[in-house]
Amino acid sequence: MLMEEELNSRRLWHTKWPEKVPKSLEYPCCTLGDFLRQSVEKYGPDTAIVFLNTPVTYNSLWDMVLRAANGLAGLGLEKGDVCAIMLPNSIQFVVSYYACQILGVTVTTINPTYKSVEVRHQLKNSGAKAIILLDAVYKDAEEGIKDAGVSVIIGTNIVDLCGFSGAKLFLGRILKRFPSADLPANCIKFMNLLDYEPDPPCVDIDPEDIAVLQYTGGTTGVPKGAMLTHKNMVSNAAQCDAWLWKRDKVTGNIGMLPLFHAFAMTVVMNLTIRIGGFQILFPRPPANISELFKVIDKYSGKASLIMPAVPPVFKRINAFGKKDGYDLSALKIAVSGAGPLPLGIRKKFEEITGAVMIEGYGLSEASPVTHVNPIDGISKDGTIGLPLSDTYIKIMDKEEGTKELPPLPFSVAEWGGMTPEQTEMADACTGELVIKGPQVMKGYLNCSVDTSNTIRDGWLYTGDIACVDADGYTIIRDRLKDIIKYRGYAVFPAEVEDLLHQHPDIKDAAVIGVTDRKGDETVKAFIELYPESIGNVTEKDIHLWAKKNMAHHKVPSIIEFRDSLPVNILGKVLRRTLRDEERGKRK
Numbered sequence: 001m002l003m004e005e006e007l008n009s010r011r012l013w014h015t016k017w018p019e020k021v022p023k024s025l026e027y028p029c030c031t032l033g034d035f036l037r038q039s040v041e042k043y044g045p046d047t048a049i050v051f052l053n054t055p056v057t058y059n060s061l062w063d064m065v066l067r068a069a070n071g072l073a074g075l076g077l078e079k080g081d082v083c084a085i086m087l088p089n090s091i092q093f094v095v096s097y098y099a100c101q102i103l104g105v106t107v108t109t110i111n112p113t114y115k116s117v118e119v120r121h122q123l124k125n126s127g128a129k130a131i132i133l134l135d136a137v138y139k140d141a142e143e144g145i146k147d148a149g150v151s152v153i154i155g156t157n158i159v160d161l162c163g164f165s166g167a168k169l170f171l172g173r174i175l176k177r178f179p180s181a182d183l184p185a186n187c188i189k190f191m192n193l194l195d196y197e198p199d200p201p202c203v204d205i206d207p208e209d210i211a212v213l214q215y216t217g218g219t220t221g222v223p224k225g226a227m228l229t230h231k232n233m234v235s236n237a238a239q240c241d242a243w244l245w246k247r248d249k250v251t252g253n254i255g256m257l258p259l260f261h262a263f264a265m266t267v268v269m270n271l272t273i274r275i276g277g278f279q280i281l282f283p284r285p286p287a288n289i290s291e292l293f294k295v296i297d298k299y300s301g302k303a304s305l306i307m308p309a310v311p312p313v314f315k316r317i318n319a320f321g322k323k324d325g326y327d328l329s330a331l332k333i334a335v336s337g338a339g340p341l342p343l344g345i346r347k348k349f350e351e352i353t354g355a356v357m358i359e360g361y362g363l364s365e366a367s368p369v370t371h372v373n374p375i376d377g378i379s380k381d382g383t384i385g386l387p388l389s390d391t392y393i394k395i396m397d398k399e400e401g402t403k404e405l406p407p408l409p410f411s412v413a414e415w416g417g418m419t420p421e422q423t424e425m426a427d428a429c430t431g432e433l434v435i436k437g438p439q440v441m442k443g444y445l446n447c448s449v450d451t452s453n454t455i456r457d458g459w460l461y462t463g464d465i466a467c468v469d470a471d472g473y474t475i476i477r478d479r480l481k482d483i484i485k486y487r488g489y490a491v492f493p494a495e496v497e498d499l500l501h502q503h504p505d506i507k508d509a510a511v512i513g514v515t516d517r518k519g520d521e522t523v524k525a526f527i528e529l530y531p532e533s534i535g536n537v538t539e540k541d542i543h544l545w546a547k548k549n550m551a552h553h554k555v556p557s558i559i560e561f562r563d564s565l566p567v568n569i570l571g572k573v574l575r576r577t578l579r580d581e582e583r584g585k586r587k
Contacts, residue, residue: 013472
């Protein structure tokens with residue numbers, strides 16, 4: 001294993017390191033429960049959450065967390081148990097999450113749109129003893145909960161903690177703004193937990209204990225539970241805090257991303273708690289951009305805002321454009337993650353909003369953030385930026401993962417990504433991205449083989465194919481298992497998709513490898529056109545454009561137009577679904 005001095009000596013990215021960010025941090029040796037308590041002591045009367053126009057102070061949040069923790073203990077939950085949280089963004093989500101952490105109960109979060117089969121797998125695999133869920137989703141999850149043998153079911157309505165009047169609640173339900181549904185007789189009301197005294201049992205919890213079982217998206221098979229410790233989660237929030245140093249004293253964090261996803265769990269919820277800011281939680285992403293702009297406008301002159309989001313959101317904002325009547329000056333920083341940001345999006349977004357936009361990278365197994373572009377310094381299009389403080393990276397050969405590859409012999413420009421010539425040169429320096437840092441998981445729950453394949457000598461093998469330029473900026477080229485082998489060439493679907501996004505008529509694109517009649521792999525592109533282009537652009541038009549703008553081996557041999565592409569809840573295109581459809585056609 002490499003010594004610390006050796007690791008530091010090969011930190012190429014320190015040459016462009018942001019001046020205001022420490023290269024190494026002192027991390028609090030505490031649990032997530034301590035983490036919240038420390039912020040309550042500093043920021044008690046300040047606002048911690050704004051949800052459906054209902055503000056919650058740090059003191060009020062802490063009181064609810066203590067009461068809920070005592071209530072959960074009264075229901076028999078104790079250290080080492082697992083509690084599932086199946087809630088959209090809400091006050092209850094934050095309260096439930098931290099109440100579990102105070103008791104040493106491990107949290108596993110479940111997407112509220114999951115159906116019984118998906119719910120059953122996660123509950124059984126995690127060994128969950130309890131579930132806290134939204135009343136409106138119970139019916140779809142009921143069979144999965146029963147089959148998994150969960151002994152404690154706690155239900156809540158989305159507005160339970162909003163203090164709305166009876167008339168407003170009635171009107172909201174009539175208009176279906178506040179959905180609700182019946183719960184079974186054996187279901188405990190979440191509000192009953194808050195009737196307990198704010199005096200939960202004192203539990204001895206080690207920072208190395210598992211705080212969260214974060215299930216991966218299942219893009220490479222059955223979802224697995226990444227075991228994230230208190231130390232992992234606290235460290236990652238501290239790393240993000242140090243990186244996003246350029247903010248005002250009063251800072252809000254726009255919570256459009258779902259808190260059950262690792263990105264928002266850290267960059268919205270835990271980061272906000274760390275900095276003593278307030279999180280503006282949306283129960284679902286805004287239906288239109290004007291709704292989002294109204295929220296930003298509301299904080300003009302009152303606070304600075306950070307907005308973590310995914311590329312589809314930024315594309316929608318760019319399409320909406322700058323509209324008179326909205327003051328967007330409160331928005332200071334936008335963070336793009338959970339998928340590659342197409343070239344050109346950042347520049348237009350910054351022109352519209354006046355905010356600084358940075359692209360980053362993470363994965364569930366790393367709590368999740370490992371890389372971000374600097375907020376003050378050089379931010380490079382087409383890259384995920386530099387590793388966070390105390391985060392080490394290597395690029396290892398794709399075949400065995402035992403040989404370290406050199407960096408690129410050139411620097412990528414700030415705008416426009418790699419040139420076609422640079423892309424060809426980069427192939428020799430492209431391999432699997434490997435990461436080490438305080439945010440890297442312990443391993444996968446009950447998956448010793450997968451753990452040993454993924455964590456080797458303390459290094460996390462990400463499965464993402466990348467290279468590093470001469471300044472230390474990392475470029476993700478694709479997923480290892482998504483690479484297309486075309487006539488001896490390695491074709492990276494993400495790269496072809498990025499090129500296709502530059503076509504003025506293409507709204508979205510997904511690229512996969514398909515097997516032709518000879519048994520060889522070829523490139524297929526699924527394309528969604530802008531509405532005004534439908535019927536005016538043909539497959540031949542796209543093919544000719546691709547031949548003109550791409551190396552021959554990257555040009556899609558097959559093009560299929562779609563009205564829409566399959567996406568996950570974050571708006572990321574699901575190549576796996578498209579591959580499954582293609583396999584089904586060939587059976």
